[in-house]
Amino acid sequence: MSQQTPAISPSSASQTAQGTEPSPVIAVSALAKRYDSGFEALKRIDLDIRRGEIFALLGPNGAGKTTLISIICGLVNATAGKVLVDGHDNVTDYRAARAKIGLVPQELTSDAFETVWNTVRFSRGLFGKRPDNSHIERVLKSLSLWEKRSNKLIQLSGGMKRRVLIAKALAHEPQILFLDEPTAGVDVELRRDMWEVVRELRASGVTIILTTHYIEEAEEMADRIGVINRGEIVLVKEKRELMRQLGRKQLTLHLQKPLASVPPALSHYPLTLAEDGSVLIYTYDAASEPATDSGEHVSISKLLNDIEDAGIRFKDLHTEQSSLEDIFVNLVRERQ
Ligand SMILES: Nc1ncnc2c1ncn2[C@@H]1O[C@H](COP(=O)(O)OP(=O)(O)OP(=O)(O)O)[C@@H](O)[C@H]1O
16 A cells, blocks of 8 residues: 555444453354255354454355355344444444444456446445545555546456455445455465555554465464364464464484484484485474474484484485464364
8 A cells, every 4th residue: 555544543442341351343152054055054153353453264165254254244144143343233233333344355346337436435325424535535545546546447457456345345434344365366466465455454453354265365464363164163363373383393304324214212203204214304393392492492402413323414404384274274184
């Protein structure tokens, strides 16, 4: 985005009665959905979204992401349970709840022959908000759409169209923005561009919830990650904590001479041989490692000493940590 002015100005965070934990901006409790077909798409889901965070909702196809978001946004009725949006029940106080939310769908469904300016201005009117040209101008400028305001949607590039979707969702000054697969099918450059836009929105105080199939996207952007599988939230964690706890680290040693087997003196280490005995691999849980760098250094250096004492020489070594993708695949696989 090109300028500093926040695209929207969310109200200040409210606090709980105790004044300690900020109240969640979205509180989902015991939410269930059974479609008319009898299919149980959501099974008593509980989920809190924190004010001002970027929350990535990950899950395989058919896991229930769209159903969950559609219920929160009031587009689909729940079978049971409750959703509070900034304290407003999204059924009994629908208009107030919905006004807090901007929803960025995957595809532009607006009239292709309408101008950018009119499209975005019209979106604001849908929420019963008074026209505010200065707000629309701010939003368009913040999304680098100002120069294109008189262009018809059909004249825009794919990237610009995506920006119009975000502008439309921001037109009524929501505090919460849902992005459904924001970068599905876009090229790498545009993806980076969109990430930048989302980060800047967060910096202006907007809470962002995004669904994505791109684990790289969650890894890059999210403060917290929720994984949904078969209608259940199977995990919600800080991204950093998740990577630390579930991430595996691997130390790979390229040996000077191949080994036929791991020497008995090293049998108490989880070592495996690969590439015809010329590579020795040590795998360990990142969480079981001492938290400090110095602590980790001690355990690895002990291993290296023991390897040297066993008469093994190596020409190269490197370490790698599993990505969120590995973690996610393992998590979903475990529950199949
Ligand atoms: N209207 C409907 N009637 C019956 N079943 C439905 C309906 N809508 C969705 N479902 C089913 O509910 C499950 C969850 O669908 P949902 O679209 O929420 O998943 P998703 O996680 O968003 O998937 P994707 O990543 O493929 O978009 C799927 O098995 C889907 O077939």
